[in-house]
Amino acid sequence: MDNASSTCLDERVMEAMEPYFFDKYAVATSEFGHSMGVESKEGLDGARKSIAENIGASPQEIVFTSGSAESSNLALKGVLSANDGHLIISDIEDFSVLHSARTLEKAGYDVSYLTVDDEGFIDPDDLKEEIRDDTVLVSIQHANQEIGTLQDIKKLAEICKDAGVFFHTDATHTFTRIPLDVNEIPADLITLSAHTIHGPKGIGALYLRDGINIKKQMDGGFQEFDKRGGLENIPGAVGFAKAVELVTKEENDRIKELRDRIIDRVLKEIPDTTLNGAREERIPQNANITFHYVEGESITLHMDMRGVAVSTGSACFSRSLEASHVIMGIGGDHERAHGSVRFSLGRYSTQDDVDYVVDNIKEVVERLREISPLGKE
Template sequence: MSDMLYFDHAATTPVHPRVLEAMTPYLTQVFGNPSSVHGAGREARKALEQARDAIASFMGAEAQSLIFTSGGTEADNMAIIGGAMAQRERGRHVITTQIEHHAVLHACEYLEQAGFDVTYLPVDETGSVRMEDLQQAVRPDTVLVSIMYGNNEVGTIQPIVEIGNFLREKGIIFHTDAVQAFGVLPFQVSELPVDMLSVSAHKINGPKGVGALYLGRKIPVSPILHGGSQERKRRAGTENLAGIVGFAEATKVAAEERADRVAKYEQMKAVMLAVWQEANIAYHVNGHPEHVLPHILNVSFPGVHTETMLMNLDLVGIAAASGSACTSGSLELSHVLVAMKLADEIARSAIRFSFGITNTVDEAKQAAQAVAQIVSRLARSK
């Protein structure tokens, strides 16, 4: 793995050395259950609440509004299923988009089986939701809207503030999946018109298996896990203390390095595009040209099938992706690119490069040159 050029940080990231160091004592020495009343339990509880304070502070939230989960998927499920179920007497209509992560889409499908009506909003060719589509979709029985902050495949950033302000006026609860935006976009939850927001540690160089749901005051959510009274009776189960401590450290590192990281990612994008332009190969950048996450570059090379490109890149030690890691392995077209109504040859040749802390600008150039060589070689062999 050491000599592999890894450009799949949107799928998962390596654990930062500082995160590993912060976690180690909670795997070896401080192993008490945070719910226990003895000294070991109190020590664990103190660490848990310090971590909650640190993460809440980073995202501009009150500490008590943060519920720890097993990751972004559980946070999304809790927000959507828990939020809808808590309001089912008020109404049974939910709105989301066609380009959400499967953690949101499958949660919505579950609600449909439970008797809810779900509207899946279309997007334009840049992957953006149109406000008029949302406005037209709202009904008197609409109780919940879930629209992601930044897309995990093409990086398009949605107009969250505009959407949230409109929904506030209507008195409709708004959830956003901010798993990809967290740590790269400088947002403060206290300044956003959102009621629920999902985040995950392993996308920001924290450990896998831990995430959180921001839950605004007085927002009704029925628990989806049943057992103990952890997390103020909102999420049963012993907290993943070491993971949560690691999550807190990852947010601290992200806070210190965010501006530098973003500048580096923008430079990587520019370098890759310059290489392809100079090599005079056909390429098409997918997603919004301006409102896009800095660490994601989704690009198509017409004439070269996605799987062929990924295989060829893998052979030269470069890891990229076809979109969502949760669906890689299937040869189906990305639901995001299908929703964007891209031409077939664009959709079938799309590759996602996603940048992270281990990458250098030189590596980005190397990867782009490898792509150019593969495209040229395959063109010659036809």
């Protein structure tokens, strides 16, 4: 139930990667020297091509990175340092975007933070108003990592296109789960991840629309069209492509049904619960619910003892010791953030799992409420 943090590698992904650890281990740049290098380059090119195809892009628009965090760092820092100007982000972004923006701010760039409504949506009119003559880049996530709210990314990207501003979106939690075609959605840069869709850790990609000038952030050789130096992670890239290929619409529909079962059962069967994020426009794999008058970390620890991994927006669970900036961003107070629990589903989640989780969380919450110092009175 914590697949948003990371998923289990699919065995078919492991099988696809294996030859690139043992027989085909040469570096891709050796393609001009020996046939082993050619084999590796073919593996890398094939992976790049199938990932590109999934979003309607060309292979040369896909830059492999070590994961989403690096992709978003490259997008924000790379664009701003090559095209000096103003940056706009939302205030519920993942830390990889939020902290990149803060680093740029410290370096002297001007950054604006858009607030969201109580379901986590950006108001397109707010974006229009915030864009200035010197705005260079807008970065708004496709879906939120905690509450799962899905933005109207087409509308936001079109506003940026009309204004002549680059648009980046972090699609870590939507890639392959929600269709995204760069021929329909004029996004210029997109952050993509493998380990959230049963692919390997340590590999991700940045879609970079042809012709956009960015400054390389990782110096090294001329790999990745000279956008990211360092030896390519070929087994990772091959595994990433395999993971992309394995996600189907049927799987996404099934996961969505399980998500709805969690939401419907919890809200109906457990009193004083609030769904965080939008009910309809949310990713299929996420349910985030606040259990009022109890603390998320107590629920999390009790559920762990019952064999269930969930996550919470409670402060004590975050290394920063601050309550979730996302729940606070949608207008929640500390109590709502502390009592929030995220359930995130994946390929191997079943209806039995979901029922076990709801039955157990019901008992746990009931008991905790009996002894809770945050009790209603």
